[in-house]
Amino acid sequence: MKLQELISYLEKIAPSSYQEDYDNSGLIVGEMSQEVNGAIISLDCTEAVVDEAIANGVNLIISHHPIVFKGLKKFNRKSYVERVVMKAIKHDIALYAIHTNFDHVLAGVNSKICEKLGIKNPSILSPKTGILKKLVTYCPVEFADRVREALFSAGAGKIGRYSECSYNTDGFGTFKAGEGTNAFVGEVGELHKEAEVRIETVYPVENERKLVLALLTAHPYEEVAYDLYPLTNAFTDVGSGMVGDLQQEIEELDFLHFVKDQLGAKVIRHTELLGKKVKRVAVCGGSGGFLLGKAIGAGADVFITADYKYHEFFDAEKKIIIADVGHFESEQFTQELLFDILTKKFPNFALRLTEKNTNPINYLI
Known part of the structure; x- marks a missing residue:
């Protein structure tokens, strides 16, 4: 399948916008349009894992930790990072990382530790801020239910364990339709007063495009009035x-x-x-x-x-x-979590867990 299909699914679960500023999650090597025939899942993307992918004829590595955190200015094989990137490019192997964005979701890295x-x-111990926004719109009374349902279906209205949350106020709107308009109500050139409902609801920022499209589709007006507000509220589902x-x-x-x-x-x-x-x-x-x-x-x-x-x-x-407990030890089960998530969605796609132990720390017991 196309790499884009797999990445789109993963980023519905853990949107890339949830990653920390210092992070480099996402597609590091490769093109979204390329065909992928299978994937190796690993905590780290090391040279040994790339060799494993080559040996198994697999052209995608999905890792938790990004191989590249900072910009690379030279590619001369002097560091393990340069060697990994160069070898992946040479053998047309895509490298994708799902790091702090996967740490921050309810069904992510920390939930697996809790399960174990x-x-x-x-x-969530420390919910993130800057993720929620509020949409406010106005529509005729008889269309309020339809508009609300469209917004909820597009991902709005979730607060904690409650869903379909909104606040609604009755009022009236005024407008005068100009020449060339196709007004839903009222007459061209005449001031019109319409009984309307003001609908307010919150949503995660990654749903914004989908939400606005749903609003424009469900709303009866030719020109839809709506406002989008950033919120500083903590989002209890992410952090x-x-x-x-x-x-x-x-x-x-x-x-x-x-x-x-x-x-x-x-x-x-x-x-x-x-x-x-x-x-x-x-x-x-x-x-x-x-x-x-x-x-x-x-x-x-x-x-x-x-x-x-x-x-x-x-x-x-x-x-x-x-x-x-150790960095590797605390995150090692991320591999099996990713394997389970992707296997359920793509049961016919060739997925395998790496056979390499990528923990760089050894212990003298």
Whole structure:
């Protein structure tokens, strides 16, 4: 199939607009129009994974981590990044990364960690702002239901676990149709007053084009009046980390051993035990130290993440247990999550998980 079809599906699940500013998710090597015959899914895109794709005759690699974070000025094989990109181009292998945008969605990286650890009813730990907007429009009373339904079907009106949310005010609109118009109501050259409903509803910014098109299609007027407003509200469906509760309380040390086993961690670096049972747990795949305050504020007993520096462990201040399980260990199940998502949608497309261990860290036990 065309690469565009696969990427479009992935970015419906994790829109590229959800990624952090420093990130480089998306198509790194390749063309949207190219045909892809299969894909290897990997946490990292290393030279060994590219060799694996070549050996298996596969022309797409889907990784969580982008191989390129910063601009490349030279291509002379002196770094592993240059070698990977050059080899992929030479063998016409597309490279696609789905990184922090996949971290930030409800059914993404952190939900998989929660699943592995038996964390129930997880929610976003730090919801993102700048993603929601509000649409306001005005339509004749008898068309209000049709317009609302069109907007909801296009992705508007979701607030938390509630859907089809809107606010509606009765009023009237005025207009005078000019020459050459095809007014739905009123006469050319005459001021017309029409009973209308003001409809307000919120939507994620990535749905805007679809939403406006739905509005223009459902609305009876030749010229549709509508306003789009940016909002600073947090979007609870999108953001960093997750927090939830275990089925039942468990002793701290027992829980850490459980985490170690479930995540296949060689070692867990953690702050001192606090002498109380664990019930509420916060998680963030990868480098999540910036969420410590949020984890404490959410009432978590343990915060599971990676990449903690020595002095940062002091920040727990006996309010929470920080458990650093390792970057690879916290995100490794992203591969199987992507595999499951794509297999369900494209059951006849050749997908395979990499057989390469891309973890650059080794442990002397």
